[in-house]
Amino acid sequence: MAERDYNFIEIEEKWQKTWEEKGSFLNKVDKNKPKYYVLEMFPYPSGRIHMGHVRNYTIGDIVARHKKMKGFNIFHPMGWDSFGLPAENAAIKNNTPPFKWTSENIANMKTQLKRLGFSYDWTREVGTYKPEYYRWNQWIFLKMLEKGLAYKKVSSVNWCPECQTVLANEQAENGVCWRCDSEVTQKELEQWFFRITKYADDLLAGHDEIADTWPEQVLTMQKNWIGRSTGLKVNFKLETGEDFPIFTTRPDTIFGVTFMVIAPEHPLLEKISDQKVKDFILKCKSQSMVDRTSEDKEKEGIDTGLKVINPFTGDKVSLYVGNFVLMEYGTGAIMAVPGHDVRDFAFAKKYGMPVKIVIDKPDAPLKLEDMSEAYTGEGVCVNSGEFSGMNNKEAIEKIADYAEKKGIGERTINYRLRDWGISRQRYWGCPIPVIYCDKCGTVPVPEKDLPVVLPTDVDFRGDSQSPLTRMPEFTKVKCPKCGGDARRETDTMDTFVDSSWYYARYSSPWSDKIFDEEEVSYWMPVDQYIGGIEHAVMHLLYARFFSMVLNDLGLLKTREPFKKLLTQGMVIKDGSKMSKSKGNVVDPDEIIKKYGADTVRLFMLFASPPQKDLDWSDKGVEGSFRFLNRVWRFLQKNRELYVAGSAVKNDELSAELKKLRIELHRTIKFVSHDIEERMQYNTAIARMMELTNALYAISEDELKTEAGKKVFSEVVDKFIPVMNPFVPHFAEEMWSDFGKKSFLAEEKWPEFIEELTVRDEIEIVFQINGKIKAKVNVSSDISEEEMKKLAHADPKMAENISGKQIVKEIVVPGKLVNIVVK
RNA sequence: GCCGAAGUGGUGAAACUGGUAGACGCACCGGACUCAAAAUCCGGCGGGGGCAACCUCAUGAGGGUUCGAUUCCCUCCUUCGGCACCA
Numbered sequence: 001m002a003e004r005d006y007n008f009i010e011i012e013e014k015w016q017k018t019w020e021e022k023g024s025f026l027n028k029v030d031k032n033k034p035k036y037y038v039l040e041m042f043p044y045p046s047g048r049i050h051m052g053h054v055r056n057y058t059i060g061d062i063v064a065r066h067k068k069m070k071g072f073n074i075f076h077p078m079g080w081d082s083f084g085l086p087a088e089n090a091a092i093k094n095n096t097p098p099f100k101w102t103s104e105n106i107a108n109m110k111t112q113l114k115r116l117g118f119s120y121d122w123t124r125e126v127g128t129y130k131p132e133y134y135r136w137n138q139w140i141f142l143k144m145l146e147k148g149l150a151y152k153k154v155s156s157v158n159w160c161p162e163c164q165t166v167l168a169n170e171q172a173e174n175g176v177c178w179r180c181d182s183e184v185t186q187k188e189l190e191q192w193f194f195r196i197t198k199y200a201d202d203l204l205a206g207h208d209e210i211a212d213t214w215p216e217q218v219l220t221m222q223k224n225w226i227g228r229s230t231g232l233k234v235n236f237k238l239e240t241g242e243d244f245p246i247f248t249t250r251p252d253t254i255f256g257v258t259f260m261v262i263a264p265e266h267p268l269l270e271k272i273s274d275q276k277v278k279d280f281i282l283k284c285k286s287q288s289m290v291d292r293t294s295e296d297k298e299k300e301g302i303d304t305g306l307k308v309i310n311p312f313t314g315d316k317v318s319l320y321v322g323n324f325v326l327m328e329y330g331t332g333a334i335m336a337v338p339g340h341d342v343r344d345f346a347f348a349k350k351y352g353m354p355v356k357i358v359i360d361k362p363d364a365p366l367k368l369e370d371m372s373e374a375y376t377g378e379g380v381c382v383n384s385g386e387f388s389g390m391n392n393k394e395a396i397e398k399i400a401d402y403a404e405k406k407g408i409g410e411r412t413i414n415y416r417l418r419d420w421g422i423s424r425q426r427y428w429g430c431p432i433p434v435i436y437c438d439k440c441g442t443v444p445v446p447e448k449d450l451p452v453v454l455p456t457d458v459d460f461r462g463d464s465q466s467p468l469t470r471m472p473e474f475t476k477v478k479c480p481k482c483g484g485d486a487r488r489e490t491d492t493m494d495t496f497v498d499s500s501w502y503y504a505r506y507s508s509p510w511s512d513k514i515f516d517e518e519e520v521s522y523w524m525p526v527d528q529y530i531g532g533i534e535h536a537v538m539h540l541l542y543a544r545f546f547s548m549v550l551n552d553l554g555l556l557k558t559r560e561p562f563k564k565l566l567t568q569g570m571v572i573k574d575g576s577k578m579s580k581s582k583g584n585v586v587d588p589d590e591i592i593k594k595y596g597a598d599t600v601r602l603f604m605l606f607a608s609p610p611q612k613d614l615d616w617s618d619k620g621v622e623g624s625f626r627f628l629n630r631v632w633r634f635l636q637k638n639r640e641l642y643v644a645g646s647a648v649k650n651d652e653l654s655a656e657l658k659k660l661r662i663e664l665h666r667t668i669k670f671v672s673h674d675i676e677e678r679m680q681y682n683t684a685i686a687r688m689m690e691l692t693n694a695l696y697a698i699s700e701d702e703l704k705t706e707a708g709k710k711v712f713s714e715v716v717d718k719f720i721p722v723m724n725p726f727v728p729h730f731a732e733e734m735w736s737d738f739g740k741k742s743f744l745a746e747e748k749w750p751e752f753i754e755e756l757t758v759r760d761e762i763e764i765v766f767q768i769n770g771k772i773k774a775k776v777n778v779s780s781d782i783s784e785e786e787m788k789k790l791a792h793a794d795p796k797m798a799e800n801i802s803g804k805q806i807v808k809e810i811v812v813p814g815k816l817v818n819i820v821v822k
Numbered sequence: 823g824c825c826g827a828a829g830u831g832g833u834g835a836a837a838c839u840g841g842u843a844g845a846c847g848c849a850c851c852g853g854a855c856u857c858a859a860a861a862u863c864c865g866g867c868g869g870g871g872g873c874a875a876c877c878u879c880a881u882g883a884g885g886g887u888u889c890g891a892u893u894c895c896c897u898c899c900u901u902c903g904g905c906a907c908c909a
Binding site for chain 2: 041043044046081084085086157158166167168169170171172217218220221223224225227328417418420421423424425426494495496499532533534535536537538539569570572576577606607608609611612613614615617619620622623624626627629630633673674677678680682683685686687688689690693696763764765767768769770771772775807808809810812815816818819820
């Protein structure tokens with residue numbers, strides 16, 4: 001029989017078609033099997049898939065295919081995060097309606113994904129831009145409204161006075177409008193919020209459940225993002241007698257307050273008539289939040305002329321407006337203790353405010369005139385009335401006790417986390433289902449009227465105004481309560497809402513309820529979630545929040561949506577992220593055309609471990625292609641040697657064949673370990689390459705013996721299934737080429753024999769004081785005593801020991817002997 | 823600035839729990855095959871020194887802990903991700 005070439009185009013088309021026809025990847029509820037839900041973050045349909053997607057989905061596919069071979073009932077869906085800004089930008093630029101643009105992109109990208117051979121159940125596909133999906137966004141919104149989890153308040157947005165439009169942060173970079181370069185200002189608007197802060201403690205407590213299965217860095221980032229701190233709310237008073245509460249985590253420094261600072265947005269400031277102060281407030285409001293709070297920007301402030309009274313000391317101090325104080329955090333005002341806070345110190349120096357020491361170092365007392373920076377360490381309270389002499393840690397509690405007893409303050413818990421603003425003054429998103437009536441106020445759209453359908457026939461007129469605002473057929477409605485004329489909300493939802501619950505909708509995208517009870521309770525939660533590290537905080541926190549809300553509504557059985565999380569690194573080329581502007585984008589389709597999907601998949605996994613960034617290299621891809629050809633040629637060349645169902649006996653093997661067999665079983669063991677325990681696919685592939693090198697090293701004569709044929713046949717039976725999750729088309733083709741009737745997609749993961757994973761001989765090293773002096777080959781079952789004996793007998797070692805005193809001898813079994821001498 | 827990571831040969835990386843630094847691949851060099859080239863197969867490949875056995879230096883920089891540190895601790899440098907309206 002003639003040897004065949006590795007014709008990947010033909011092979012990949014053939015198997016993709018076969019899998020589809022056989023329905024190999026349809027996911028069905030089967031309560032007799034353990035389920036496994038593999039999910040990759042769904043893409044935004046920008047038009048073409050990029051290498052980052054290929055990497056993400058290849059990792060997911062290897063998990064899905066491997067777990068399936070291990071006997072799990074797999075759930076592996078895919079869909080589209082299909083609302084968002086880019087569709088509107090495209091609409092403005094090309095005058096293409098977002099719906100059309102998005103639908104076409106989805107069709108293209110789906111074809112691209114199919115070409116990569118991913119094992120998705122496409123009958124579960126969701127698209128967040130479809131009314132049958134987003135109606136449930138609206139439904140959840142109504143439930144949240146009922147439970148008081150959705151509410152409206154005034155909040156500011158980036159505003160371009162020239163374009164008369166709201167800008168996203170990325171459209172307002174460096175404080176100028178992306179379209180007209182005008183200075184961006186802030187504008188206050190009434191907006192909808194989700195009360196995620198109510199779930200702050202739940203979100204923190206939930207971390208316990210996923211502590212061992214999520215990357216620690218993600219948990220840390222979320223913890224810091226939520227930023228729970230216990231402190232004291234202290235009721236300062238204005239000179240006029242008005243209450244002026246502030247929040248502090250450092251009540252031990254309260255005797256050191258020399259001034260107060262208030263946020264520019266604080267309502268108290270509305271009464272101020274001083275023009276200079278008014279101008280300053282306007283200036284602050286036009287600064288972006290990043291600018292205001294970043295440490296490298298100068299802290300700025302201005303005296304309001306108001307005075308505040310410290311309830312502990314009775315001192316009267318000045319009240320400043322400061323750009324670095326945020327209305328969203330605490331009470332929107334702070335007490336300034338320049339002696340013991342870095343930022344307050346800098347501010348005090350700039351504006352000539354006094355500094356007071358209230359915590360001192362017992363061993364090296366502070367001197368006011370020598371202080372060049374705030375002292376933020378621990379110490380003993382001084383100048384602090386009855387609390388003087390106390391350790392400051394103790395004083396924190398004592399001062400809080402005192403404040404509570406006297407009614408001038410109370411212990412409170414404060415969060416850095418802010419409520420989630422979901423209103424977007426944009427067209428391409430899910431309409432917020434409320435109606436405004438002059439008589440009845442804000443009226444929720446009744447459930448029976450859902451979905452509020454987003455009109456798709458729209459005119460963008462080349463500007464970034466939401467077309468919804470000029471569509472009376474959308475905005476003019478009757479009030480559901482009184483039947484009078486009313487106006488529909490034209491704001492749409494943040495797209496993070498869409499992606500906060502899609503993982504559960506996959507279970508039953510066809511359902512006319514939010515979820516099909518049986519499907520969702522069987523498949524949820526996600527067992528393995530995979531996506532970029534850039535989502536560590538926002539998306540993953542919002543999704544957890546939604547999952548908890550849905551759990552409280554009785555719609556999901558678990559609180560945590562993602563049992564295990566893998567955060568993958570970016571795909572880099574020539575040292576930076578692939579992007580159009582840098583011109584370093586590699587199109588997956590071109591590479592597939594040249595080398596095939598299996599090579600692309602293999603390279604994506606081989607070039608770097610999943611968590612790390614991956615450097616794209618054209619030469620490296622060729623290496624992966626070369627490896628597949630090498631395996632292909634070896635198997636083709638020796639195809640005639642294959643004997644189906646032959647059983648190998650170890651004692652009939654030559655030393656060379658036995659060694660090869662051990663390498664085979666070691667390969668299965670290590671690849672299994674790398675996939676299951678470590679999710680480190682680059683080393684798994686390296687193992688497979690080593691086995692291939694060992695196959696080439698065996699002599700032809702040896703392979704042609706009866707025993708050789710049996711070992712070769714075992715290699716075929718076990719190695720091809722091992723390759724399957726990585727290069728599924730290649731593996732299926734080989735499998736059928738060796739006369740197998742089954743599909744690898746339905747096959748079991750091969751087993752290894754533990755005794756056959758131990759090499760007969762191992763190399764150990766001898767050290768003197770931790771420096772290697774000799775390496776020797778020994779039998780792998782050597783005892784510690786024998787190792788020690790051999791170390792002493794070694795001439796090189798003896799030379800280094802002689803005339804010296806042995807202090808210690810360390811034996812690490814199977815590794816080394818270290819003799820410490822003096 | 824704040825929060826979170828990463829830094830190892832010419833290069834992508836490996837070393838899993840503190841125990842042989844550089845597995846596997848790329849590039850490069852040499853050999854075989856060929857009229858020749860490509861492909862393929864075989865071999866070499868961190869730096870410095872030595873004819874050689876071998877010696878010595880080396881995991882961003884500097885210190886520390888340890889018999890032994892890429893791995894743990896401290897300080898610093900550089901790069902990357904996130905910072906609430908990109909997704």
